Amino acid sequence: METSVRPRRHLVAVLVRPGLLTMELGIVHRLFGQAVSAEGERLYDVVTCAVTPGELRTDADFTIAVPQDSSVLAEADTVIVPASDEDYGPDEAGRIGAPLAAALASIRPGTRIASICTGSFVLAAAGLLDGRRATTHWRSCDLFREMFPAVELDPNVLYTDDDGVLTAAGVASGIDLCLHMIRCDHGAGVANEVARATVVSPHREGGQAQFIRRPVPRSQSSSTGPARVWALERLDSPLTLRELAEQGSMSVRTFTRRFREEVGISPLQWLTRQRVESARRLLEETDLPVDQVASASGFGTATSLRQHLQAAVGVSPTAYRATFRGVAVQGAG
Known part of the structure; x- marks a missing residue:
């Protein structure tokens, strides 16, 4: 009599460190734990491990017990490294301790490896x-570039997948990353069911650029500062480079040169950025129709606004408002 042998489930190992961000650990267990086949069979086993097992401090007011050591990494099909509040894990020279380095070196070739938020510093x-494309939290991008120039950092995306080595930008983008892996493994149907059960979007539009707030300066002491203040008060009007230069009592050529020296970009690039920021605030804080937002921020038409917002933050005006105006309304209620 033949006996059926159940295939081994895909093993996901989560390598945690002191100062663990508990939400990131919960994301991995919850999402992969929710993934089931059409017959209702679980598709993943998820285990938590540490280089030194035992009681680990977290970023919250409680600790967690981690009995499994990092030897499980050698058996895993996927390894995920969440962030720690002690990041940036490496020292100033970009090194990690020998025990952690040895644990990562034990991962089998071909194993899928991922990080969430500043866990990317460890990878x-x-x-x-x-030589791979990667991302990390937008607040850490400058330091990451400085420490790891060999990595092709993309600061604008929610997550990256470079031939089985994946990174997520921040805590919540760990959700996007896990759903992406489930989708790659078992298709959109399974991933969508996991998203539905967890009450999250199966796929978010855009990247983390939409979450970076760039303050608009209201006053400047530099030679081109008065022209910038003048322009900020008239963003809804057509503004020419000559008009800006006249506010500084300079020729166009001199104004352009000084502006770039003081601001780092051309006057027209700066003006476009300020109009994008103005449009973002109007989309977040008002119910104005998109064409009125476009007019009030100086883009003139909804098409022009859509093109510039898409280029700046990766989403359409409607999608941006759905994210940020919706959050504001819910929070107020």
Whole structure:
């Protein structure tokens, strides 16, 4: 009599460190734990491990017990490294301790490896991101570039997948990353069911650029500062480079040169950025129709606004408002 042997489930190992961000650990367990086949069979086993097992401090007011050591990494099909409040894991020279480096070195070739938020610093320090496209939290991008110039950093996306080595930009984008992996493994149907059960979007539009607030300066002490203040009060009007230069009592050529020296970009690039910021605030804080937002921010038409917002933050005006105006309304209620 033949006996059927159940295939081994895909093993996901989560490598945690002291100062663990508990939400990131919960995301991995919840999403992969919710994934089931059409017959209702679980598709993944998820285990938590640490280089030194035992009681680990978290970013919250409680600790967690991690009995499994990092030897499980050698058996895993997917390894995920969440962030820690002690990041940036590597030291100033971009190194990690020998025990952590040895644990990562034990991962089998071909194993899928991922990080969430600043967990990317650990993968980069281990050399796992060299020559690859990766991302990290937008607040950490400058430091990441400085420490790991061999990595092709993309600061604008929610997550990256470079031939089985993946990174997520921040805590919540860990959700996007896990759903992406489930979708790759078992198709959109399974991933969508996981998203539905968790009450999250199966796929978010845009990247993390839409979450970066760039303050608009209201006053300047530099030679082109008065022209900028003048322009900010007239963003809804057509403004020419000559008009801006006249506010500084300069020729167009001199104004352009000084503006670039003081601001780092051309006057017209700066003007476009301010109009994008104005449109973002109007989309977040008002119910004005998109064409009125376009007019009030100086883009003239909804088509022009759509093109510039898409280029700046990766989403349409409607999608941007759905994210940020919706959050504001819910929070107020």
